[in-house]
Amino acid sequence: MVTCVNDAMFPDTGRAVVSLLRRLGVDVEFPEAQTCCAQPMVNTGYLGEAVPVVRTFVDAFAGYDAVVTPSGSCAGSARHQHGLVARRSGDPGLVAAVERTGPRVFELSEFLVDVLGVEDVGAYFPHTVTYHPTCHSLRMLGVGDRPVRLLRAVRGLRLVDLPGAEECCGFGGTFAMKNADVSVAMGGDKARQVRGTGAEVLVAGDNSCLTHVGGLLSRQQSGVRVMHLAEILAATEGAAS
Amino acid sequence: MTGTFVGMPAFPAAARTALADTQLRSNLAHATSTIRAKREAVVGEVEQWEELRLSGAAIKDRALLDLEDHLVRLEAALQDRGVTVHWARDADEACAIVGDVAQAHGLDELVKVKSMATQEIDLNEALAARGIAAWETDLAELIVQLGDDLPSHILVPAIHRNRAEIRAIFRRAMAAAGRPAPDDLSDEPAELAAAARLHLREKFLRARMAVSGANFAVAETGTLVVVESEGNGRMCLTLPEVLVSVVGIEKVVPTWEDLEVFLQTLPRSSTGERMNPYTSTWTGVTPGDGPQEMHVVLLDNGRTRALADEVGRQALRCIRCSACLNVCPVYERTGGHAYGSVYPGPIGAILNPLLRGPDADEQTESLPYASSLCGACFEACPVRIDIPTVLVDLRAQVVDAHRPSRKPEALAMRATSWLFSSAERLRRAEGASGLAGRVMERFGRRSAPGGRRTLSRLPGPGVGWSRARDLPAPPVESFRAWWRRTDGGRSEGDRS
Secondary structure, three states, X not given: OOOHHHXXXXXXXXXXXXXXXXXXXXXXXXXXXXXXXXXXXXXXXXXXXXXXXXXXXXXXHOOOOOEEEOOHHHHHHXXXXXXXXXXXXXXXXXXXXXXXHHHHEEEHHHHXXXXXXXXXOOOEOOOEEEEOOOHHHHHXXXXXXXXXXXXXXXXXXXXXXXOOOOOOOOOOOXXXXXXXXXXXXXXXXXXXXXXXXXXXXXXXXXXXXXXXXXXXXXXXXXXXXXXXXXXXXXXXXXXXX | OOOEOOOOOOHHHHHHHHHOOHHHHHHHHHHHHHHHHHHHHHHHOOOXXXXXXXXXXXXHHHHHHOHXXXXXXXXXXXXXXXXXXXXXXXXXXXXXXXXXXXXXXXXXXXXXXXXXXXXXXXXXXHHHHOOOEEEEOOHHHHHHHHXXXXXXXXXXXXXXXXXXXXXXXXXXXXXXXXXXXXXXXXOOHHHHHHHHHHHHHHHHHHXXXXXXXXXXXXXXXXXXXXEEOOOHHHHHHHOOXXXXXXXXHHHEEOOHHHHHHHHHHHHHHHOOOOOOOEEXXXXXXXXXXXXXXXXXXXXXXXXXXXXXXXXXXXXXXXXXXXXXXXXXXXXXXXXXXXXXXXXXXXXXXXXXXXXXXXXXXXHHHHHHHOOOOOOHHHXXXXXXXXXXXXXXXXXXXXXXXXXXXXXXXXXXHHHHHHHHOOHXXXXXXXXXXXXXXXXXXXXXXXXXXXXXXXXXXXXXXXXXHHOOOOEEXXXXXXXXXXXXXXXXOOOOOOOO
């Protein structure tokens, strides 16, 4: 599952996942019937509108061993919210389909560490990096320090601690628009912490959160770029960006 | 229900005002980070914290499942010990009961133990209207009352004030309420506390009636429990002749033994202490010792409405510790007033809509959206209230209350649903976006670090985003288009 945000806005992240997983010997497919996990609708309260989207999701991914996604938030949506939507739809077929698909959805770092059993993915990235654990990967999925273990094994990479790392960046989906002032106040504090680390790159497992913090860092001409974890793990010597 | 700050705008507007108050931001950041660190330290030292959370949730769920039985048992146990029990459907009934008791004794003043239930029903205002002065005796409540202010936190209602502001309030307002503050009062915490102590001592010694709430009411024994830090509660509960306790019906626990769990989790979660300084328990009237006339007002005020909400009823487990406020990144930046209620923060964002009905008014409707759904509140909650899930369910109730809607948001969500229900539609939309991306790649002026073109001014509703944040320009080719063109990356070639 590449996710709608990555498909439309960050195709490089999706391509990085493909090249990384292939390098590790995984047979990767992109079912073209996929669209979105329905989280934008669910989290704004439009559960009825989410039903056909969840149906599209379970149809697209039926029959695969594992659904891997470069997003803690979308994995959390599939594992923890699809049941809610399906039950409200009153369709027992959808409830059953959701129960089959949900547990097979893995956030990228979970799949690498837990399923493939690797921490050193053979990446090379000679830059100073700080890591922001996104809320849904941290508190909904419980990915713990898996992303950090993966980053520590990247050759050339210097990982610096981000103070207040576990505090939300303020994106929150439609919260970023409906409560834009609070969202920006939260993101401003996160951006300040990031700049204080002296890192060149802010890395996270969700491009949505990175769009928000990165949008602030860019506006501030901060000289800090944001990158998805997958793109760093996919980078190799000679091809590093 | 009242307890709503009259005339308060919806959350986004109220939050904007709060965010601009630099003194408030600084006071809150300091206070919440201090209390967060204290809580983390004392919670961290309890090996079985998760088991205590599970037990707390289970005890409360059991109490709520047979609420009527437990309340009837509580009533009988209280009556056995000489307590008069009143049932109040709403704020007006509860305030009338308390006022009638005071008037029956010909009183024009009383002292109060800190109590959320009496804040919720606006008891002080109702009593004032009948010519009865209700004096708050908790230090922070005193600061709020003397400052003619509103509480902004459940546990520390004056959290938005620093000590310089408190000194100014004491100097300005203490004289009109009783013993004045000394002329040479400094802003040293010990001096401020001493001034409050002397001011309050007069009131304790004079008072003939006290009003309290209760943290817990034990059905089995008819025991009420108040947990506090300053000893003002102990004064109010023992010195006056008449004691009236206003107790939300969800405060009942079935057995004495149940307290074992909450008396461990409540102080650690709220003040970050292993044990709170004063835990008062009393079981009816003891002849010749303490208040000789006792009343308990069992308050509904929307609680049965919340209980009927299948997802939201877990909010009635709340023991008012306020751990969720202290860890909430939204609360930390806006403070409590922006929530427009005596119950602010994450718990307020669900409790107010559940008590009043999620579509009660525009302000209430805005509360479930006052969260980024980061989940820090759920993690901190000692009775495991899954606040993010309740927030999402309440959002759905707000949306459903307005169906069919022609609001731009509703139209956008319908369009998004339509788009995301078909991969073919999405592919075509991305094609159009890629075209825009190609145009912007040529003409876009700004580059984000790393070289990608950015947009700094979005049209229409996007302005809310771009006022402070850049957005990357759309890529020239979506992932989907790349996959198709290159056969999943197997025949990588130049984009034609």
